[in-house]
Amino acid sequence: MAKKKNFPLRIDPALYEVIERWAQDEFRSVNAHIEFLLREAAKREGRLKKEKKEQEG
Template sequence: MASPGKKAYPLRIDPAVWDALVRLAATEMRSTNAQIEYLLREALARRGIRPGGEPPPELKD
């Protein structure tokens, strides 16, 4: 069951990438879904993008 307030999205993904995600999630004690969200947030942060529309630190007044 999806968490309240979260958007469900069907994702087509290469089986080898999926297997790597499952293994990584297990080693970091996360669900595969939580691991995907964690990695997406990490990738956005590296690009200076913050979910929710908050500007990156260098753009704040």
């Protein structure tokens, strides 16, 4: 697995609470859920290449 980039994120507290509850519903950490949401948005907009598993299947 590639090393992940660390960076500070400033986020509205109310939005953080929404994401925190949503992450709990999905059994993810807040960090993992934010990454999931960003990855899904990037895929939807065609800005992220398909992952190897998807190409093989």
